[in-house]
Amino acid sequence: MSITRRLFGGAALAALALTGGAATAQDDPVRIALVAKALGIGFFEAAAEGAQEAADELGNVELIYTGPTDTTAEGQIEVINSLIAQQVDAIAISANDTDALVPALQRAMDRGITVISWDSGVAPEGREMHLNPSSNPLIGNMILRLAADELPEGGQVAVLSASATATNQNIWIEEMMNVLPDYPGIEVVATVYGDDLADKSYREAQGLMQTYPDLDAIIAPTSVGIVAAAQAVVDAGKVGEVNVTGLGLPSEMAGAIESGASQSFAIWNPIDLGYSATWLAYQLATDAATAEPGAEIEMGRMGTLTLDENNEGAMADPFVYDESNIADFVDVF
Amino acid sequence: MSETGLRDSSLHRHLPDRLEGRGARLVKSWESLLLAVAIAIFVANSFASPYFLNAWSLSDATFNFTEKAMIAFAMAMLIIAGEIDLSVAGIVALASTAMGAAAQFEVGVPVLILVGLGTGLLCGAFNGILVTGMGLPSIVVTIGTMSLFRGISYIVLGDQAYRGYPAGFSWFGQGYVFWVISFELVLFAILALIYYVVLHRTSFGRTVYAIGNNPTGALFSGIRVARVKFVLFLLTGLMSGVAAICLTSRLGSTRPSIATAWELEVVTMVVLGGINILGGSGTIPGVVIAAFVMGLVTFGLGLLNVPGIVMSIFIGALLIGVIALPRLWTLWRQR
Numbered sequence: 001m002s003i004t005r006r007l008f009g010g011a012a013l014a015a016l017a018l019t020g021g022a023a024t025a026q027d028d029p030v031r032i033a034l035v036a037k038a039l040g041i042g043f044f045e046a047a048a049e050g051a052q053e054a055a056d057e058l059g060n061v062e063l064i065y066t067g068p069t070d071t072t073a074e075g076q077i078e079v080i081n082s083l084i085a086q087q088v089d090a091i092a093i094s095a096n097d098t099d100a101l102v103p104a105l106q107r108a109m110d111r112g113i114t115v116i117s118w119d120s121g122v123a124p125e126g127r128e129m130h131l132n133p134s135s136n137p138l139i140g141n142m143i144l145r146l147a148a149d150e151l152p153e154g155g156q157v158a159v160l161s162a163s164a165t166a167t168n169q170n171i172w173i174e175e176m177m178n179v180l181p182d183y184p185g186i187e188v189v190a191t192v193y194g195d196d197l198a199d200k201s202y203r204e205a206q207g208l209m210q211t212y213p214d215l216d217a218i219i220a221p222t223s224v225g226i227v228a229a230a231q232a233v234v235d236a237g238k239v240g241e242v243n244v245t246g247l248g249l250p251s252e253m254a255g256a257i258e259s260g261a262s263q264s265f266a267i268w269n270p271i272d273l274g275y276s277a278t279w280l281a282y283q284l285a286t287d288a289a290t291a292e293p294g295a296e297i298e299m300g301r302m303g304t305l306t307l308d309e310n311n312e313g314a315m316a317d318p319f320v321y322d323e324s325n326i327a328d329f330v331d332v333f
Numbered sequence: 334m335s336e337t338g339l340r341d342s343s344l345h346r347h348l349p350d351r352l353e354g355r356g357a358r359l360v361k362s363w364e365s366l367l368l369a370v371a372i373a374i375f376v377a378n379s380f381a382s383p384y385f386l387n388a389w390s391l392s393d394a395t396f397n398f399t400e401k402a403m404i405a406f407a408m409a410m411l412i413i414a415g416e417i418d419l420s421v422a423g424i425v426a427l428a429s430t431a432m433g434a435a436a437q438f439e440v441g442v443p444v445l446i447l448v449g450l451g452t453g454l455l456c457g458a459f460n461g462i463l464v465t466g467m468g469l470p471s472i473v474v475t476i477g478t479m480s481l482f483r484g485i486s487y488i489v490l491g492d493q494a495y496r497g498y499p500a501g502f503s504w505f506g507q508g509y510v511f512w513v514i515s516f517e518l519v520l521f522a523i524l525a526l527i528y529y530v531v532l533h534r535t536s537f538g539r540t541v542y543a544i545g546n547n548p549t550g551a552l553f554s555g556i557r558v559a560r561v562k563f564v565l566f567l568l569t570g571l572m573s574g575v576a577a578i579c580l581t582s583r584l585g586s587t588r589p590s591i592a593t594a595w596e597l598e599v600v601t602m603v604v605l606g607g608i609n610i611l612g613g614s615g616t617i618p619g620v621v622i623a624a625f626v627m628g629l630v631t632f633g634l635g636l637l638n639v640p641g642i643v644m645s646i647f648i649g650a651l652l653i654g655v656i657a658l659p660r661l662w663t664l665w666r667q668r
Binding site for chain 2: 038039040064065066067068069070072073074075077078079081082084085086087097098099100102103163164165166170
C-alpha cells in the first residue's frame with residue numbers, strides 16, 4: 001500500500017466519520033434491538049427480515065438483531081446486559097423464560113429503555129406490552145383441527161413439543177386439550193419433548209411410532225419438531241399412515257408436503273411479526289403511543305393493535321399451508 | 334551443566350534449587366501469559382466499543398462469570414487431584430429446585446440459604462461416596478449424576494416454575510455492596526482468596542497436588558487419598574450450592590433448565606486457567622484471570638452484537654490458542 005493511498009484512505013475515513021457524526025448529531029436514530037430466543041432458527045431470521053422492512057419504512061431506525069446461542073434464560077440475560085450497556089432505545093424480545101428475565105428487563109426499563117415482548121411473552125412486570133402472533137385458543141384449536149380434518153373416523157394423535165418449559169407450546173397444548181371434546185373420536189395418546197433439537201425431536205418421533213403402532217397423526221407445534229417428525233415418518237416408511245401437522249415454516253416443510261408426510265400445517269407470518277414488533281417498539285420508544293389497557297397502537301401495513309387489560313394484543317389468525325399454496329411461500333420464509 | 338558439575342569437585346559449589354530466578358519464572362508463567370491476554374482483550378474492547386468503559390456496564394458484565402467461577406475454584410482443586418465433577422450444573426438445578434420448594438412454605442432467607450448449601454453438600458457427598466467409597470471413575474459417575482440431579486428437578490417441576498422467593502432473597506444475586514460493586518463480585522473475591530490460601534498455603538493444598546501427581550505415592554506417604562478426594566467432592570457440591578443461591582436470587586425463579594451446560598463452561602474456565610486436565614498442576618490465580626478473560630470476551634463481543642454462535646467459536650479458538658501457544662513455543666525453541 002502506497003503512502004498516498006494511505007493518506008487518501010485516511011482522509012476518506014475521516015470525512016466519513018465527520019459526516020457520520022454530523023448525521024447522528026442532527027437526527028439521532030432510534031436504536032431498536034430485536035432479541036431472538038436463539039440465533040440460527042429460521043423463524044427468527046424471518047422475523048428479523050420483517051423488522052428490517054419496518055426499520056427501512058420508519059427511516060430513522062437502527063435495527064440490532066441479536067440473541068443467545070441456545071435457548072436459555074441465562075444466555076438472554078447476558079444479551080440484555082450488553083444491550084443495556086449500549087443504551088439502546090428499545091428492546092423487543094421473544095423470551096425463553098417468562099419469569100427469569102424480569103429482573104434484567106426491569107433494570108433496562110429503569111434505565112429508560114422501552115421493553116416489549118413478542119412471540120413468547122415475559123411476565124407483565126418485566127415489559128410494557130406483549131405482542132401475541134395470534135390468540136392462543138385459536139392456535140390450540142387450529143393444530144388439532146388440522147389433524148382431525150384428515151381423520152373423519154377418529155384416531156390416535158400424539159404431540160411432539162419443544163422443551164417442557166417452553167411457554168408458548170405449553171399454552172397451545174393446554175388450549176388444544178380444552179377443545180378436544182369438540183372433536184369426537186380423536187384421542188391424544190402422549191406428549192413428548194424434543195427440546196427444539198432436530199436429532200432429539202427425530203428420536204422422540206421414532207419412539208412415538210414404536211410405542212403406538214396405530215398412531216394416525218403427530219402434532220408438532222414447533223418449527224424444529226415438525227420437520228424432524230416428518231423426516232422420521234418418511235424414514236419409517238409410514239407416509240400415508242401417520243400424518244404430521246402442527247406449526248412449521250413453509251421453506252422447511254415444502255419437502256414434507258411434497259412427500260405426503262404432512263397434509264397441511266399452520267403458521268402466522270414471522271415476517272409480519274418482526275415487522276409489527278419493530279413498529280410497536282418504535283411507537284413506544286418515541287412516545288408516539290403509550291402502553292396501557294385499551295390503547296390502540298399503529299403497526300404499519302398490519303393495521304393497529306388493541307391492548308387488553310394485561311397490555312397484550314393479538315396480531316392475526318394463523319394461516320394454513322398445504323400443497324395448493326406452499327409453492328408461493330417457500331422462498332418467503 | 335551436569336558435565337561441569339562432575340568435573341568441579343569443589344565443596345563450596347552453589348547448587349540452585351531452581352534453574353531460573355523468581356522474576357524469570359513469574360514472567361514465563363502461564364498466569365502472566367493469561368494476564369497479558371486479559372489486558373489485550375480489555376484494551377481491544379475499549380477501542381472496539383464506545384460503551385465498554387462504563388462502570389455500570391463492566392459491573393453488569395461480571396455477572397457473566399462470577400457464579401461459574403465460584404464453582405471453577407472447587408473444580409480446579411478436584412481436577413488437580415486427578416478427578417472431575419461434571420454434575421455441577423445438575424447440582425445447581427437440584428439445589429435451586431430444593432430452595433424453590435422450601436420457599437413455597439414461606440421460610441425465611443437463612444433457611445433458604447441452608448437448604449441451598451445443604452443440597453449442594455448432599456450431592457457432593459453422593460458423588461464422593463460413589464467415587465472414593467466404591468472406587469468408580471469420577472467421569473462416569475458424574476456423567477450419571479449430571480442427568481440424575483437435573484432429572485429430579487424435572488420430575489418435581491415439569492414445565493412449572495418456582496417463584497415467590499422472599500423479598501430479601503434477591504439481594505444475593507441483584508444486590509450491590511458499594512456503588513457498582515455487586516455482592517456476587519465481593520463473594521467471588523473472598524472465595525478466590527480462601528481457595529488461594531487453602532490450595533497454596535496449607536498442607537491440605539499440598540496433599541491435593543501430591544495426589545494428582547502420584548496417587549499411589551501419596552497413599553504410601555501416609556496421605557488419606559480417599560478422604561481428601563471425598564472432601565474435594567464435598568467442596569465442589571458446596572460451591573455449586575453457593576452458585577445456585579446466587580443464580581436463583583438473580584433470576585428470581587427456578588426452572589429445571591436452569592444453568593444448562595454450565596459444566597462445560599466451568600471446565601473450560603479451569604483449563605484456560607492453566608490447570609492440567611490430567612491433574613497435578615495449576616493455580617487459583619490462573620483460574621481467576623481465566624474467569625475475567627472469558628467474561629471480558631463474551632461481554633466485549635456482545636457489545637459489538639456478535640452472534641452467540643460466533644462467540645462460542647471464539648472462546649473455543651481462544652482455549653486452543655492459549656493452550657497451544659506455550660507448546661508451540663517450546664517446540665520452536667527445541668528446533
